[in-house]
Amino acid sequence: MVDIGAPVNIESFYKFTDDVSNPELFESWKPKIKAYLEDLDKESPAQYKIPEKEVPEDLDEKSFSTIEYLKDTMYLTDSDKKITEMSVVDLAKNITSRKLSSVEVMNSFAHRAIILNQFTNFASQFFIKEAMNTAKLLDEYINNTGNVIGPLHGIPISVKEQIGMAGKITHGGWVAWLDYIPEEDATTIKVLKKLGAVLYVRTNEPQTLMHLDSNNNIIGRTRNPYNSLLSSGGSSGGEGACVGGRGSAIGVGSDIGGSIRAPAAFCGCFGLRPSTRRISTAGGVSSGRxxxxVVAVEGPLAHTAKDIDYFMKSYINAGKxxxxxxxxxxxPWREVAKPEPRDVTVAIMYDNGMVKPHAPISRGLKTVEGKLKSSGVKVIKFEPLMIEEAYDVCHQxxxxxxxxxxxxxxxxxxxxxxxxxxxxxxxxxxxxxxxxTExxxxxxRRDTIRAxxxxxxxxKKVDFVISPTYVGVAPCAIENGIAGPYYWGYTSLWNLLDLPTLVAPTGLYQYPPSDLKDPSYKPRSPIDEIEQNKYIPELFRDAPICLQxxxxxxxxxxxxxFGELFEEIMKNKS
Amino acid sequence: MVDIGAPVNIESFYKFTDDVSNPELFESWKPKIKAYLEDLDKESPAQYKIPEKEVPEDLDEKSFSTIEYLKDTMYLTDSDKKITEMSVVDLAKNITSRKLSSVEVMNSFAHRAIILNQFTNFASQFFIKEAMNTAKLLDEYINNTGNVIGPLHGIPISVKEQIGMAGKITHGGWVAWLDYIPEEDATTIKVLKKLGAVLYVRTNEPQTLMHLDSNNNIIGRTRNPYNSLLSSGGSSGGEGACVGGRGSAIGVGSDIGGSIRAPAAFCGCFGLRPSTRRISTAGGVSSGRxxxxVVAVEGPLAHTAKDIDYFMKSYINAGKxxxxxxxxxxxPWREVAKPEPRDVTVAIMYDNGMVKPHAPISRGLKTVEGKLKSSGVKVIKFEPLMIEEAYDVCHQxxxxxxxxxxxxxxxxxxxxxxxxxxxxxxxxxxxxxxxxTExxxxxxRRDTIRAxxxxxxxxKKVDFVISPTYVGVAPCAIENGIAGPYYWGYTSLWNLLDLPTLVAPTGLYQYPPSDLKDPSYKPRSPIDEIEQNKYIPELFRDAPICLQxxxxxxxxxxxxxFGELFEEIMKNKS
Structure with a gap:
């Protein structure tokens, strides 16, 4: 049994009193769950799957890297690998110039996504036949007219399951919603289709959509593609695993407390929580009606800042x-050139004063400071500002x-x-x-903090604040996510303030010998203690280090x- | 005693139960009210005032037009009249080219505002000495540098009293707030000062800020400059009277249910309720914290659509x-050219199906239809859409x-x-x-109506909806506003929907022989009956007819x- 640093006596923190579960009633729903899972399996085409023996049986007991597996596997062709490792911008260029067909692209992503899912369990629903038909029509269109249908022509895009799709069960992680089949696509789905995107997979999320992990009573837990013991984050954890493992070129998640950013950070990709009201949330299943x-947003996860920009520009300016x-x-989404380092001032939040980041995150922040400074960016220290007040207000x-x-x-x-x-x-x-009135x-109080x-x-003439996404790298999520993220303060702060926040990989990974635990640290509070106890260096080896x-x-x-500049600077050797 | 069509048994409609008034306690506040009014008088410079005998004693018993009086009066110089009748755009041009000094301009507006106030009681606070000093500094600045300080350099602007000003009592119409002196200017005040505006008067509003009339226990009732028996509207009724009577070139009001638009319509000027979050409301006293x-907005009242545009552009683009x-x-406030009539489709709401507009409003709408059609604008009829639902949701x-x-x-x-x-x-x-949860x-439900x-x-490819601002022209407001507006449905609809709405004068005025009462009309509901009973044609003679x-x-x-085009078309003889 792996020590995962799960909190003891977590029950003593529970403030809810009304447990609405009912085991007897739940029994009656099990056939519906079974049918749903059978559909998922049926829609995972056999020709894409790897033999079951390839998938270790002890994924939940022993760390396994799907990322490494996919690099080496012979079940994906070289062309599959090449296509699925392209940026969205490059895919769009290749499709527009007809160097790649939409069908080829879709086929490669479908192949990789199906395999990725065998290891990580990120998908709620596949509809690959439908997607291949769409791709064919897109190819016909471009072959006949010479034009693309829109800026996302032929781009395979994964979407979080809670975003409603006409004619498809949309449950949002609530078992009772297995009965719900929207008649109309959500606005985001309409926009993506209009722009030429190819939809083929919907991705997993947690029960209630309110964990920074992804586990529910329908699909179960989504594993981190870097390490099968770790959380893929949540609530858009299916997106994290899918995009992180390059099962899609870009995906759409949603975020009310960190739900795009935790998955992006845990799975080593970029993720944007835009300001509210730029990307539609209409037509999603949630408890937030x-x-x-504190308003939820939708936003993209992808592999480059440029791809995030391309998505936002396409969605907003062409998608209307x-x-x-x-x-x-x-x-409109404005064209903003990558800034000159000397024109930028960054404030780094090393510690918000409530819960101290784990060693790899602190190392990440220090490394970022050094690289930004060497590049000419002005760096100052962010002094915690109303952090506890913000946490209290937001969580109430x-x-x-x-x-x-x-x-x-x-x-x-x-x-x-x-x-x-x-x-x-x-x-x-x-x-x-x-x-x-309360x-x-x-x-x-929120507005006072915003001001x-x-x-x-x-x-202070600060352009950007760089902060931890979470206390640590991806926490362990076996045993129903019991060691999953408890402290949301690093992400929820920006939701309360409604500030646009991009998660960006640093290019660094957790490394136990460098990222030692400080045995002398005295936790400041019970929640700090819960989070500190979870830092067991060996458990997190090779987990990506991503910041906000x-x-x-x-x-x-x-x-x-600035994310583009950050990406470039972090790639510099120094 | 004039018949004002006040509703009978209005008490039967009261759903509030907790009357928090306390006559004994109120006595202790009277000295504070007295001191406040003495300050108002002290700050109304004697040199600007007309002799008291010029002001009829029976303003609240007999219709009196301050507009006509100011046209003819010899107490204003020709230069005063010329300056105060200029548009903001022309004032700005003249000041920028130094044909007019800020001091001259301020002097003329102060003069006219003080006289206007003697008749209409629109002002809560004057600070003309302070304004003249500001104007002097602005003149020195332009004389020394050749440049204006900002696009509102030297423009006298009136502001609704509830918008906080540093060091000045800001009560918002609540007696208890006579003790409140903000330390900081509201954002709007900061922006206006930064742009070079000259502030010299703050204007009246109703108790609670929730009447479409302006009366409170501090300043009392503001009279309509067209007819002293009528309401100046509310809650920005002081602004309506001030701008309508050209006591300012442009003014700033606020609106949560019609509070910019009713005053603009009743007092014959333009008034814009912008979409939310374009003009700041920070730093205002209100119950809406x-x-x-249903979110309140601030916005301008002025005499031309071009002036509204100039204000919005200056406030947003230069004011940040x-x-x-x-x-x-x-x-940013975009430059949008006046459209070609043939490119515009307008839907006219003749009647919302709940409360039928009075004769002059119906005539206004008919006339507009005719003139728009002759100009080439496509006109269709607006079929009422979820009107009762919107009214119910908004008023709850x-x-x-x-x-x-x-x-x-x-x-x-x-x-x-x-x-x-x-x-x-x-x-x-x-x-x-x-x-x-409720x-x-x-x-x-609101979001469903918005969709x-x-x-x-x-x-329907409709560009604009033209609708009544209120059931009638300005209602009678003597006797504590008892015959004032009760039905807000024509304005509050657009607040609920958060749609930008401009009140524009039609150039028409109520005329009893044309605007007869239909004796056969059967009210649809008690609220319809209340409003219909108030239509006593003779009472409203010469009141301006303005639409949304x-x-x-x-x-x-x-x-x-489009407001600019509308203004132009309505001026065409046809």
Whole structure:
């Protein structure tokens, strides 16, 4: 039995009182879950699969790197590998110039995604036949007209399952929603289709969509492609594993507390939490209907900052989501050139003062500081600003309806509550429903923090804050995610503030001999203790180290273009 | 005694139960009110005032037109009249080219504003000495440098009193807030000062800021400059009277249910309710702290659509309010050329199906239809869409905190509740505080209506909807506003939908022989009956007829540029 640093007596932290699970009732849902999983299997074409014996039986007991496996495997052709390792920008160029057909591209990604799924369990639904038909039509179109249908013509894009698709079960991780089949595509799906994207897979997420890990009673747990014992993050953990393992060139997740960024960081890719109202969230299944205090967003995960930029530009400028969803703003995605290092000031948050980052994250931040400085970027230290206040306000807001919306979605199936669901339902005041007046007072406190951060950026002339995405690299997630992320403060801060935040890989990986545990550190609080106890250096070997880059509200373009510079600088040898 | 069509048994509609007034406590506040009014008088320089005998004693019993008086009066010089009748754009040109000094301009507006106030009681606070000093400094600046300080250099701008000003009492119409002196300017004030505007007067508003009339226990009632018996509108009624009577070239109001548009319409000028988050509301006194369901906005009132455009462009593009208030979006104000009539499709809302507009409004709409059609604009009829649903959702949202915020602001002074306060506190469920879950459900219903309207614009290819601002022209407002506007549905619809809406004068005025009452009309509901009973043609003679022009969310620029075309077309003889 691996020591995973799971918290002891986690029950003592639970503030929710009303466990709506009902084992007897849940029994009656099991046939529906079975049927759903059978469909998933049926839609995973046999010709793409590797023999079952290739997949270790002890993935949940022993670290396994799917990334390494896919590098070496002979089950993927060289062409498959080449295509699936291309950037979106290059794929688009090759498709536009007809060097690659949409069918070829789709075939390679389908192949890799199916294999990746055998190891990581990232997919909720495949529909590859449908995708191949779409790809054929796209090829016909370009062959007949010489033109692409849109800027995403032929690009295979994975999407988080909670984003509604017409005619397809959309459950969002809630068992009871296995009955729900939307009649209409979500706005994002409409936009992607309009732009020529090829959709072929929907990806896993946690029960309630409120874990920074991805596990539910339908699909189970998604494994990290770098290390099968670790979490792929959540709630867009299926996207993390899929994009991280290059099962898709780019994917769409959603984020209300870190749900794009934790998966991107844990799975070693870029992930953008845009400012609200740039990418539509209409037509998604969630518990957040009508909730406006901390607003969820959708956004992309990809392998380069340039791909993130390409997606955002395509989605917004060509997709015009506001024609379908008036919540989206007709605010064009601006062309912002990669800045000159000397024009940039970065503040680094080494420690937010609440929960100290683990050794690899601290090393990542130090390395970033050094490389940025050598490149000419001005670097200052970010002094923690209202961190505990922000945490308190944000986590109260997550549960301020007394978890009513969540319980209403959980109850009809009686499904058992997973440990991280209990944790999320224990945030703030747990099951205590606040009054509208209290909700407004929290909003007002939030606005005070927003004003303070805005002032910080303006008065200190800081362009970007670089911070940990999470206390550590991907935590362990076996045993129902019990050692998964408990402390969301590093990501949820930026949700509360609604600041655009890009997760970017540093190019560094956890390395036990360098990233020792500091035995003298005294945890500051019970939550700090929980997180510190999880740092068992050997457990995290080779996990990628990724950080957050945050800019001013609606300066998403600047954040992404600095992401390009960051990527370039981090690749420099020095 | 004039028959004003006041509703009978209005008490039967009251849904609030908790009257927080306390006559004894209120007595203790009277000296503070007296001191405040003495300051107002002290700051109204004697040299600008007309002799008291010039002001009729029976302004509240007999119709008096301040507009006509100011046209003819010899107390204003020809130069005063010429300057105060200029557009903002022309004032800016003349100041920039040094044909006019800021001091001259300020002097003329101060003069006219002081006289206008003697008749209409629109002002809460004057600070003309301070303004003259600012104007002098601006003149020195341009004389020394040859440059203006900003696009509003030397433009006298009136602002609604609830917008906080450093060092000045800011009460928002609540007696208890006579003790509140902000330390910092509101963002809007900072922006205006930065752009070179000259501030010299703050304007009246109603108790609670929730009447479409302007009356409170501090300043009393503001009269309509066209007819002293009528309402100047509300809650930015002081702005309506001030701008309508050209006591300022342009003014800033705020709007959560019609509060910019009713005053603009009643006082015969343009008024823009922008989409949310383009103009800052930070630093204003209101009961809306943390309320995000129907969001208040600030916006300009002026005499031409071009002036509205000039203000918005200056405020947003040069003012960059987001540097002070992160709620504001860094979304530039776009240059949008006045459209060609043949490229425009307008849908006219003749009647929303709930409360039928009075005769002059119907005539206005018919005339507009004719003139637009002759000019080549495509005109269709707007078929009422979810009107009752929108009214229900919006009016529940106004009071969903059980009026808690209002009562907390009213209670410390014990001030008596005015009739329209009681009416506003009776909207929706009155004193019944809803749960957070109910609030979210109302938000979700709101979002459904928003989606339906967005679809309407897109699918019908409608550019703008033209609708009544209110059931009638300005209603009578003597006797504490008891015959003032009760039905907000024509304006509040656009707040709920967050659609940019410009009030524009038609150039027409109520004329009793043309605008007869239809004696055969059977009211559809009690609220319809209340509003229909108020139509007493003789009472409204010469009141301006102004309508609303509404466009798609964040297409504010298109709305204003069509406003220019509308203005031009309505001036055509035909």
């Amino acid at each position: 009508g909730q406006e205090s 989501p506001w024609e379908d969803d008036p919540w989206c703003m007709p605010m 807001l997550y549960t301020c309806d007394g978890n009513n919306a969540q319980k209403e979605m959980l109850k009809p199936s009686g499904e058992p509550l997973l440990p991280l669901t209990k944790w999320a339902m224990s945030m703030g005041n747990g099951d205590k429903c606040l009054s509208i 909700n407004r007072s929290l909003n007002a 303070a951060y805005n002032k910080y950026f303006i008065e 880059i945050t800019g001013r509200r609606y300066f998403d373009e600047e954040v992404v273009s | 943390g309320q995000e369901s 309010p987001w540097e002070d208030d992160p709620w504001c979006m860094p979304m 949202l106004y009071t969903c905190d059980g009026n808690n915020a209002q009562k907390e602001m009213l209670k410390p002074s014990g001030e008596p509740l005015l009739p329209l306060t009681k009416w506003a506190m009776s909207m929706g469920n009155g004193d019944k505080c809803l749960s957070i 609030n979210r459900s109302l938000n979700a 339906a309207y967005n679809k309407y614009f897109i699918e 022009i509404t466009g798609r969310r964040y297409f504010d620029e298109e709305v204003v540029s």
